[in-house]
Amino acid sequence: MTRPEPGGAETAARLAALGWQPLLAPALVLxxxxxxxxxxxxxxxxxxxxxxxxxxxxxxxxxxxxxxxxxxxxxxxxxxxxxxxxxxxxxxxxxxxxxxxxxxxxxxxxxxxxxxxxxxxxxxxxxxxxxxxxxxxxRPATRLPDDVLRRVGAEGVSKILFHSPRSAGCAITLFREAGHAATIARMSALVISPRVAEAARRALDPLHWRALCVAARPTEEALLALLGPAPAGQGGRPLL
CATH class of the missing domain: 3.40.50.10090 (Rossmann fold)
Structure with a gap:
């Protein structure tokens, strides 16, 4: 969950209600x-x-x-x-x-x-x-939380959400600096708009996302609709 606070915590609560385990990794500080x-x-x-x-x-x-x-x-x-x-x-x-x-x-x-x-x-x-x-x-965050880097390094995270072009670019830069560009490329990226999708593509280049899914409308409701409830038997599965 790369959205900055205070919105990040609000989105995290909605994700938890769907059965996912959100990992907060705000890429920007407001x-x-x-x-x-x-x-x-x-x-x-x-x-x-x-x-x-x-x-x-x-x-x-x-x-x-x-x-x-x-x-x-x-x-x-x-x-x-x-x-x-x-x-x-x-x-x-x-x-x-x-x-x-x-x-x-x-x-x-x-x-x-x-x-x-x-x-x-x-x-x-x-x-x-x-x-x-x-x-x-x-302003861009200077680093990602240690617990997020540990979980990502263990490759137990399947999806990453981006709410804005700038947060996508900053988050991907931080993952690159931490040596995890190839790791996040194996995730599915869920983005709120085509502009955010382009920023996520560009920031990860020359690597490619496992999947890049764009919300039907630029709203959080449409973004979370891409995700849906956690699969049966996988409640609490982590995502960013």
Missing amino acids: APRPVALPPCQAVLVTSRAAARALPPPRPGLALLAVGAATAEAAREAGWYQAEAAEGTAADLARLATARLNPEGGPLLLAVGQGYSLDLAADLRARGFRVLRRIAYAA
Whole structure:
């Protein structure tokens, strides 16, 4: 499980409920940054980490989220009227176009450092003024947990999950540095989107994954649907 915290623990709990034994190996470390609310007609967020970094809402200020999980994180932070797009940045841009008027004022786009530049450009091309603000920074982890390296070295791990292109690249780099590139190549990689699949392919090159499975939609529900319950008689089987 290469997803950074706090989302990694949430995904691990869902995996455990399916009968799998998740091994937490976060490839990124997130550091929230305070976000101020400038005058704007709406706030757009592209991840749960960004939603959790928001200050309390102003009355009447709309919030549009990239997907249902991000909208739920915003509601937990007090943004009770958060509306969800269908899961991709393009979906979020389309929702903003349908709900908002470029003449109604700027949009605050709360994102991770280095993320969502394409979304900001898309929104600007649609006529919106975009105030892109950093809600968190994500730095690569310096090493993988010792227990993960031991389990991977024993070759008892069958699958590895990737939630983002950057976490995939960073995780695979860490496994390479630990001497386990060939070991993880014998696993099945489950990824949340085609972009993540490309990052996982590129980072492992010239080796190849045993299997590379892409979720039908860029949501965690679709990602876990690739996995399903642990096979009968194999409950508690470990995976990353």
